[in-house]
Amino acid sequence: MAAPAIDPNAGLDAEPILRVEHLTMRFGGLVAVNDLSFDVARGQITALIGPNGAGKTTVFNCITGFYKPSSGRIVLMSDGALPGPAIDALTDTSMRSRRVGDGGIYLLERMPDSEIAAQARVARTFQNIRLFTGMTVLENLIVAQHNWLNRASGYSLLGLVGAKSFRDAEARAVEIAVAWLDRIGLKGRADDPAGALPYGDQRRLEIVRAMCTGPVLLCLDEPAAGLNPRESAELNELLLSIRDSNGTSLLLIEHDMSVVMEISDHIIVLEYGKKISDGTPEYIKNDPKVIAAYLGVEDEEVDDAAAELDQ
Amino acid sequence: MDYFLQQLINGLTLGSVYGLIAIGYTMVYGIIGMINFAHGDVFMLSAFIAVIIFLMITSLFGGLAIALALVLVLIIAMVLTALWSWAIERVAYRPLRGSFRLAPLISAIGMSIFLVNFVQLVQGPRNKSIPPIIDGSFVIPVDGGNITLAYKQILIIVTTAVLLAAFWFVVQKTALGRAQRACEQDRKMAALLGIDVDRTISLTFVMGAALAAVAGTLFMVQYGVVNFADGFVPGIKAFTAAVLGGIGSLPGAVIGGLLIGLIEVFWSAYFSIDYKDVAAFSILAITLIFMPSGILGKPDVEKV
Amino acid sequence: MAEAEAKRVASDERAAFDWLGALRDAGFLGLLTLGLSFPIIAFRTRQDLWQGLVLDPRWELVTVLVAIAFTARFCWLVFGNRLAGGVQSLAERVGSTLSPLKSYTATFRLVGLAWLIAYPFLAVLFAGPGGALKWIDNFGIQILIYVMLGWGLNIVVGLAGLLDLGYVAFYAVGAYSTALLSTYFGFSFWLCLPLAGIFAALWGILLGFPVLRLRGDYLAIVTLAFGEIIRLVLINWVELTNGAAGISGIPRPTFFGLPFNASDEGFAAFFGLQFTPLHRLFFLFYLILLLALLTNWVTIRLRRLPIGRAWEALREDEIACRSLGIDTVTTKLTAFSIGAMFGGIAGAFFAARLGFISPKSFEFMESAVILSIVVLGGMGSQIGVAIAAVVMIGGTEMLRELVWLKAIFGAGFDPTQYRMLLFGMAMVAMMVWRPRGLISKREPSIVLHEKRAIGGELVKEGQG
Numbered sequence A: 001m002a003a004p005a006i007d008p009n010a011g012l013d014a015e016p017i018l019r020v021e022h023l024t025m026r027f028g029g030l031v032a033v034n035d036l037s038f039d040v041a042r043g044q045i046t047a048l049i050g051p052n053g054a055g056k057t058t059v060f061n062c063i064t065g066f067y068k069p070s071s072g073r074i075v076l077m078s079d080g081a082l083p084g085p086a087i088d089a090l091t092d093t094s095m096r097s098r099r100v101g102d103g104g105i106y107l108l109e110r111m112p113d114s115e116i117a118a119q120a121r122v123a124r125t126f127q128n129i130r131l132f133t134g135m136t137v138l139e140n141l142i143v144a145q146h147n148w149l150n151r152a153s154g155y156s157l158l159g160l161v162g163a164k165s166f167r168d169a170e171a172r173a174v175e176i177a178v179a180w181l182d183r184i185g186l187k188g189r190a191d192d193p194a195g196a197l198p199y200g201d202q203r204r205l206e207i208v209r210a211m212c213t214g215p216v217l218l219c220l221d222e223p224a225a226g227l228n229p230r231e232s233a234e235l236n237e238l239l240l241s242i243r244d245s246n247g248t249s250l251l252l253i254e255h256d257m258s259v260v261m262e263i264s265d266h267i268i269v270l271e272y273g274k275k276i277s278d279g280t281p282e283y284i285k286n287d288p289k290v291i292a293a294y295l296g297v298e299d300e301e302v303d304d305a306a307a308e309l310d311q
Numbered sequence B: 001m002d003y004f005l006q007q008l009i010n011g012l013t014l015g016s017v018y019g020l021i022a023i024g025y026t027m028v029y030g031i032i033g034m035i036n037f038a039h040g041d042v043f044m045l046s047a048f049i050a051v052i053i054f055l056m057i058t059s060l061f062g063g064l065a066i067a068l069a070l071v072l073v074l075i076i077a078m079v080l081t082a083l084w085s086w087a088i089e090r091v092a093y094r095p096l097r098g099s100f101r102l103a104p105l106i107s108a109i110g111m112s113i114f115l116v117n118f119v120q121l122v123q124g125p126r127n128k129s130i131p132p133i134i135d136g137s138f139v140i141p142v143d144g145g146n147i148t149l150a151y152k153q154i155l156i157i158v159t160t161a162v163l164l165a166a167f168w169f170v171v172q173k174t175a176l177g178r179a180q181r182a183c184e185q186d187r188k189m190a191a192l193l194g195i196d197v198d199r200t201i202s203l204t205f206v207m208g209a210a211l212a213a214v215a216g217t218l219f220m221v222q223y224g225v226v227n228f229a230d231g232f233v234p235g236i237k238a239f240t241a242a243v244l245g246g247i248g249s250l251p252g253a254v255i256g257g258l259l260i261g262l263i264e265v266f267w268s269a270y271f272s273i274d275y276k277d278v279a280a281f282s283i284l285a286i287t288l289i290f291m292p293s294g295i296l297g298k299p300d301v302e303k304v
Numbered sequence C: 001m002a003e004a005e006a007k008r009v010a011s012d013e014r015a016a017f018d019w020l021g022a023l024r025d026a027g028f029l030g031l032l033t034l035g036l037s038f039p040i041i042a043f044r045t046r047q048d049l050w051q052g053l054v055l056d057p058r059w060e061l062v063t064v065l066v067a068i069a070f071t072a073r074f075c076w077l078v079f080g081n082r083l084a085g086g087v088q089s090l091a092e093r094v095g096s097t098l099s100p101l102k103s104y105t106a107t108f109r110l111v112g113l114a115w116l117i118a119y120p121f122l123a124v125l126f127a128g129p130g131g132a133l134k135w136i137d138n139f140g141i142q143i144l145i146y147v148m149l150g151w152g153l154n155i156v157v158g159l160a161g162l163l164d165l166g167y168v169a170f171y172a173v174g175a176y177s178t179a180l181l182s183t184y185f186g187f188s189f190w191l192c193l194p195l196a197g198i199f200a201a202l203w204g205i206l207l208g209f210p211v212l213r214l215r216g217d218y219l220a221i222v223t224l225a226f227g228e229i230i231r232l233v234l235i236n237w238v239e240l241t242n243g244a245a246g247i248s249g250i251p252r253p254t255f256f257g258l259p260f261n262a263s264d265e266g267f268a269a270f271f272g273l274q275f276t277p278l279h280r281l282f283f284l285f286y287l288i289l290l291l292a293l294l295t296n297w298v299t300i301r302l303r304r305l306p307i308g309r310a311w312e313a314l315r316e317d318e319i320a321c322r323s324l325g326i327d328t329v330t331t332k333l334t335a336f337s338i339g340a341m342f343g344g345i346a347g348a349f350f351a352a353r354l355g356f357i358s359p360k361s362f363e364f365m366e367s368a369v370i371l372s373i374v375v376l377g378g379m380g381s382q383i384g385v386a387i388a389a390v391v392m393i394g395g396t397e398m399l400r401e402l403v404w405l406k407a408i409f410g411a412g413f414d415p416t417q418y419r420m421l422l423f424g425m426a427m428v429a430m431m432v433w434r435p436r437g438l439i440s441k442r443e444p445s446i447v448l449h450e451k452r453a454i455g456g457e458l459v460k461e462g463q464g
């Protein structure tokens, strides 16, 4: 097979914010993720693609702490921390995180889910939307700001007596929420139950709810699933604006190639839990392995089929 | 040694009864994911039915052999208790299928309260005792002492074993058993494939109740006393047994039942009889906290 | 046009009414009743001194029951449609007359409060000082205790979605700590009241810590187990708790040091009033009213704080909560312990009200009753819980009043026997009728433009 002529890493020189190393996840006998390593670049959009059942959601669940990986290391480097010996030193201890300079390094495989969201500041959405359907749109976004608001309410003591400091904090939280709602055009529906929104709006609401936690890394599991082309385009815009104006790094799983190719800076392709390709959209588009994976045939079969045609 | 063996026999006897009740819990939980809170009271009801039928038969056909009488009692009690359980499912649970999660549980608690008070009302609050049905025992000398193996204990263990085998056959080998397992896996899909889900669920209740009636009859044989309040504690213990064995697993229910019976008997024998129920409840709590899937249950993975 | 068509179809239906089918259906129910009545109703067992257990046949009763079942079913099949239609339109009419009232909730609340405050006086006014005892004690105080317990449990079940079947344990902790502290150490009621709340909250944390990672029915069963363990320990630890005989002689609450008795230092003497036992009842009534309102106030406040929203979010979707960085264990523990605290305070009140407690008051039944009040009220709805408590507790208390039924069923008829039987039936019926409870709507906790209640079908009930 001819080597692709395109440089897989053209224009990808950003430092990593997340480094996944030798990640393996087994469910009984099934190896859903097999010795997977990749980087997510800071301030960029990285896409994780692959056929159904390739293990993409499982990777997300390992990164966000919902599953405990069978083995491997997942390091998040926030606020300018860089890969380096500090990480190995931390790995040798039994600690989960350490501050380095202005930033911090976090060994996500050691942390439970809610701490990953709260301390390492990795937010996520779900393949099956998980909004608080019986709460209003606004409430959803306020709940997302729970941790700092709860501190501001003096762990409810100040809040119970209606202290001004808490009322101010709450007003500020509402402001943040409303600003996000404005960005997705849902301000008018702030008082509607989230479960009553159309599907596309629910998807975007789930994304901004995750953003309300103030993440450094946002993981989106198939954000464009079930969207029509117009909604898809709006989503692209939203994701790009999150990258550009909030400086949040994005990792997304997506089947919709129009979304993936248009907005990703970097793509990783999984098949049967293994990485089969990794590079720029341009590179991925032309990688025969990827094409074969999406056609669902082995390389040799492609060759065989070609040979048959020739005869 | 003899004391130990004696307790072992007693524990197995008691455990058989718990195991029989536990199957009703486990099957219903397996198929509709609901704790049938009234099941313990269905057991109590069946014991009353057995006592009354037994009295009727002995007074009608005084000379009838005890064995024949017991077989008749067993069959009639199974049928009548199954009828009750069928009616209960029909009235209190079926309308709530697929509704709010707490509703069937509350409804089942309501049904349990109803059954207790119903039996109290129609049969009176006092203990009902009958003279021992089966007397006599084998006395087996064991180094240094004797253990007694009462005939009724043999009867209980053998009946349990035989009925469980029959029941196992039904669940494993018949179309009904297949339909049950299909409904357990995926009720919607089963319905699409032409399985009558309502009927299957009804039959599950019926089978569970029939086994509870076996337990009720054996309870009568063993203790000779029934009371309207006798459903709650055995019910909870049988539920504990089901959980301990792994809820949803039939062999698990039996193993759990035997274990609970043994633990209870040994606890009473070696520690304190006052705290035997505390021991049972503690085991329930500890099992659920540390191994919620029990001994034979499938681990409950949380898919995200 | 369409109307005429509908009428024609309806009349066709009537013409083609399947009498045979109705008969068959009713006949089936009659037979079923017969099957269910045999032998449990048909023969009453009686312990005879000489003959052992004997059977008294009661075939007349069975015949009556079967006849009732048959006729009722038959009439239902014949007239039921019309009746159901009538009931439905009536309910709709009532609903539509009531709906404009919703905008006056503030006024409503004031009127309700005024009525509650005036209640003991009204009772005296209408029933006289002697008759009022019952109305204030059995109805007023009793119902308010359950309202408070319902509100306390509502935090756990209704808001946080954690199914707790052992709530009565905290009620017991409150009652027993009050009883023990006051009888052993002579602590006053006013000191015991907050202490009982604190102890119950601590127990809530202690029990909650291991169990709160369980979900759904498993949590329910473990809480039930803990509730039973506590009760069994209370029964068996005779040295401390006096076992099943209970603890008596618990000092009654005083009015800021003034006891309610006929002595010269008593409340009546101090205020120059004629001594009457009503004073104590009035005081207890207002005390429990105050405690219940406190529970309500705290709950309403907490619901609008981050913690309350986190509870509700937890009920909606625990996994989503974790993805947002909410510490679910702490959040659940706060709900569990705050709920427990109110249960404990109610327990302290209960102990001091009667001056006597025994494990009998803390059986599983109590937990079941409180839980059914919460679920029937509509999980999370404060006013729903209060209404449910009035209906369930008031309703069953009402049965005691039905002595006139003796005139119909003979002197041997004791309506209180049917109390719990009907209670159980009512629980089933209410669930079948309204599985989501009386008030299933949810009020948002924060509003940007305009407050709109959220339909119950969107509100989740929690997995925990």
Ligand SMILES: Nc1ncnc2c1ncn2[C@@H]1O[C@H](COP(=O)(O)OP(=O)(O)OP(=O)(O)O)[C@@H](O)[C@H]1O
Pocket (backbone or CB within 6 Å): A027, A030, A032, A050, A051, A052, A053, A054, A055, A056, A057, A058, A059, A127, B301, B302, B303, B304
């Ligand atoms: N909790 C679990 N227990 C057992 N197996 C699991 C679990 N979660 C995932 N799997 C299995 O791991 C494999 C990968 O699943 P995963 O959901 O990660 O795929 P995916 O790439 O996200 O697919 P899709 O594109 O369909 O979402 C599948 O075979 C799946 O059945």
Ligand SMILES: [Mg+2]
Pocket (backbone or CB within 6 Å): A056, A057, A058, A127
């Ligand atoms: Mg997936």
